[in-house]
Amino acid sequence: MSNKLCMELWSEVQDHLDDIVSKEVAAAGAKPEHNKALALEGLLGLYLRHLRLLSGLARCYDQTVHPQKRLVLRRSLDAVMGRLVELKLELANLELMEFHFFDDLQVDFKLLPHDAEMPIAPYFRLERKDTLAGVNEIIGDALRKLGAIQSEAKVSSQMSRDEAVRLIQRQERARQGRHRARFMQEIHRQEMKEKTKGKYVPSMSDDAAALRIQTVWRGFAARRNVKRMREEEMIFIGMLPPRRPSPPPERRVAEVEASRRELQARHQQQYEEALVTVKEELRRLEAVQMREDMQDDIRAWMMAEWQKSGAFPDLPNEEEGGSAALFDPDFVPPPKPEKEDKKGKGKKGKKDKKDKKDEKKKKKKKGEEDEGFIMQPSKFVPVIMEACMEYDEKWKHKEEKSNFEQNFDADIVRRDKRRELELEVRRDVDTAMREELDRLKDALERDKGKKGRKKKKGKKKRRGGKKGKKKKGKDLTPDRSLESLVEELVENNVMKLIPEKRMSEFIGYPQLTGSLQRLKSQEARPLLGDVRRVLTEYCIIPLGCASVHETAPLIKSVLIAGPPGCGRKHLVHAICAESGAVLFDLSASNIAGRYPGKVGLTMLMHLVNKVGRLLQPSVIWIDNAEKTFVKKVPKTDKTEPKRLKKELPKLLKALTPADRLLLVGTSETPWEADQKALGQTYSRVILMPPLDYASRLQLLSRAVAVPGVPRHPALDLSTLTKLTDGFTAGHCLDMVHEVVTEKRIVKLRKRPLKTTEFVPVLANLQPVMREQQEMYYTWLTKTPLGKKRAKMLEAEAEEANKASAGKKKK
Secondary structure, three states: OOHHHHHHHHHHHHHHHHHHHHHHHHHOOOOOEOOHHHHHHHHHHHHHHHHHHHHHHHHHHHHOOOHHHHHHHHHHHHHHHHHHHHHHHHHHHHHOOOOOOOHHHHHHOOOOHHHHOOOOOOHHHHOOHHHHHHHHHHHHHHHHHHOOOOOHHHHHHOOOHHHHHHHHHHHHHHHHHHHHHHHHHHHHHHHHHHHHOOOOOOOOOHHHHHHHHHHHHHHHHHHHHHHHHHHHHHHHOOOOOOOOOOOOOHHHHHHHHHHHHHHHHHHHHHHHHHHHHHHHHHHHHHHHHHHHHHHHHHHHHHHHHHHHHOOOOOOOOOOOOOOHHHHOOOOOOOOOOOOOOOOOHHHHHHHHHHHHHHHHHHHHHHOOOOOOEOOOOOOOHHHHHHHHHHHHHHOOOOOOOOOOOOOOOHHHHHHHHHHHHHHHHHHHHHHHHHHHHHHHHHHHHHHOOOOOOOOOOOOOOOOOOOOOOOOOOOOOOOOOOHHHHHHHHHHOOOEOOOOOOOHHHOOOOOOOOHHHHHHOOOOOOOOHHHHHHHHHHHHHHHHHOHHHHHHOOOOOEEEEEOOOOOOHHHHHHHHHHHHOOEEEEOOOOOOOOOOOHHHHHHHHHHHHHHHHHHOOOEEEEEEOHHHHHEOOOOOOOOOOHHHHOOHHHHHHHHOOOOOOEEEEEEEOOHHHEOHHHHHHHOOEEEEOOOOOHHHHHHHHHHHHOEOOEOOOOOOOHHHHHHHOOOOOHHHHHHHHHHHOOHHHHHOOOOOOOOHHHOHHHHHOOOOOOHHHHHHHHHHHOOOHHHHHHHHHHHHHHHHHHHHHHHHHHO
16 A cells, blocks of 8 residues: 555545544533433444444554554554443443344445455554463473474474385386386387378378368367357356456565565654654753743742732642743643542441442332443543644645655654653753742741741651552462473463464354344344454453453453354454463363372462463463363363362452453353353353354365365355254364365366265264353353353343333223
8 A cells, every 4th residue: 555545544544533533522412311222333333433443543653654653543542442442331321132143224324245344453462472482482492392283393304214215115116007007008100100101091182181280270279269158258247256367476476575664664663763762862952041031030930929919929830840841831730639538538438339339229129120221431531632632733734746666754753852851951950940949938038037947857758558448379480490380381281372273264254133132132143253343342452452342341351152163263353363362271180190290280370370371462371161161060071160169269369450361161061061260251252153054165165175176066165054054163164174185186187076075974973062052051050251141131021011112091
């Protein structure tokens, strides 16, 4: 993308952002909305607008190389992501469910399904690239020491005797085959010569030969054109899939992206160096003159006040802004802190809690109506407004035709650094002038014949610190380096190398008929595309962006439940890869026999906590999470699955907004656990839905495709997709991998794939039955959020029945 196009896109996005911010500010003082449908529609519309803005801002930030513009874009991008997370939680509290559908609004906004996809900012993993490379290197070295990974040199140099013999045999058989083929070809040529020897070969004139060649060629060309026209017609009417397009220039795209990343890093480095050099230059050239001018202004103000009142005034202190409050026209006074009643501070909080409880009880008793929906005040809207103001002041009307390289703006750097230098110099001048003012006041008092003023003694600070401050846990490994801790966790298989998965590789379409189903009074169920979006909001954005994690409502844990092969493990790896997080595997089967006893378990949790905070963001993964909270452990299970039952609540309780640690659990049979303990540990529950027809078709078409080999019409993917109804994505991929082997790929040009080849393999797989899928939906209604939603639906049904009964009476 060119600089001009990028600026045009930024300007367009900024206009939409100003419009949305103005609407949000206007809606802050709106009255409560008692109609739930209208409140939901307004929230979904606001959510969808922010989603569109996020994709534009992410694209602009990724394409821009100007370092100062990237700072403004980054501030807007982080704030919009945080606002999206806030809106998501508002929707979850309003509808009491994790998935939301806005297909009707997409039609109103004229958006395609892919326009509503949740984008993931590339800087999440790019900024963590060096750190993760170092961690992966430590993990790789530890695995090589253990023998789990062989070095490349050993692999290339070592070969067993049997492998060498087989390699020689293959080469020798191939040589003999080529020699025999040439020999048989020579024998065939000799036989043909002997057959034609002595026989009369009729001659043909040149015209007759040309006519024969023309006849054959025109027939071949006509048949080829007819076949091509027939294929084009079938593709046009949708009876055949389109031809495989030419492969995209991926290498060229990668080269351009790499050069852009390099240019961004170079410009950022130049900008950071300029921040230091410009400030030092200003300090050397202008600091002395600034100091003298400020001192002269303060002295003139002091003398003017003395002449008016006959006494020297007090200079404002630092909390009030110092001398800047007197002479700086752009000075904004800091907000005054609210006074607190020290005597009744603790009692007041208790009284407020009691009052709230009493109010809730009174409402329940009196049966008052619902107060209506009021949107909570946002912590990110002020940040968006500041970024918009900075854009309007610095970049909206700035011409940069001459700045073809998109280097930093030296004038803006100089202006900002001069402002910083003025604040520093003014702080020093205020300190010196306060001392001078005290001396003048003492001299004035002595001239009047009075003793010098007593200096006010500052209050002694208490050494003990604040009451009620939590003590930090004792460090069990104070003398050990981070590398040694990582190596220990790798040796015990707690830390592992994370495969490079992407959330875009998790194939599936979102639900496009959710609103229509609700109009028919049906419970809309999500699809895989909705799961992808929700996990991005709950996991990837807070882990990847520190400002969102610190400011937005805190999400400490997520549970992903679903049948075998639905893609839970892929999603965990994609969360780590997209957010640049480190993975800790605390599954019961993984830590069985490691860190035995209570002391060992304490050391394990300490190592995970310490290393996770040092290398944050971090993901703590527990597979088969239901086993941690089972009521009775089977005698055959030797993994001690309940070891972490008491440790997990302690871990979650100690997490703060500054700790980017996330607990992710995956489960196949979540109904086997104690639901109360499971619900208290995992605050958010995501149920994996079954594969729909469109998602299965997309998955199979990608899995069956072989680069360079077009798909033959004999392979009917529509029929194969219908046959795989009830199977998971893992089943479909296993089926394809068993049929499309390396040997089969070699024969594809001569013998194309057919649908019948997949049927025997599919018959040996066990699908997910409807009864089993219904067990997951039944379990979902027993979760804390599911219970609340069930009560809400019952209340709405009762109200609807009462309303219909009232109409019938009338």
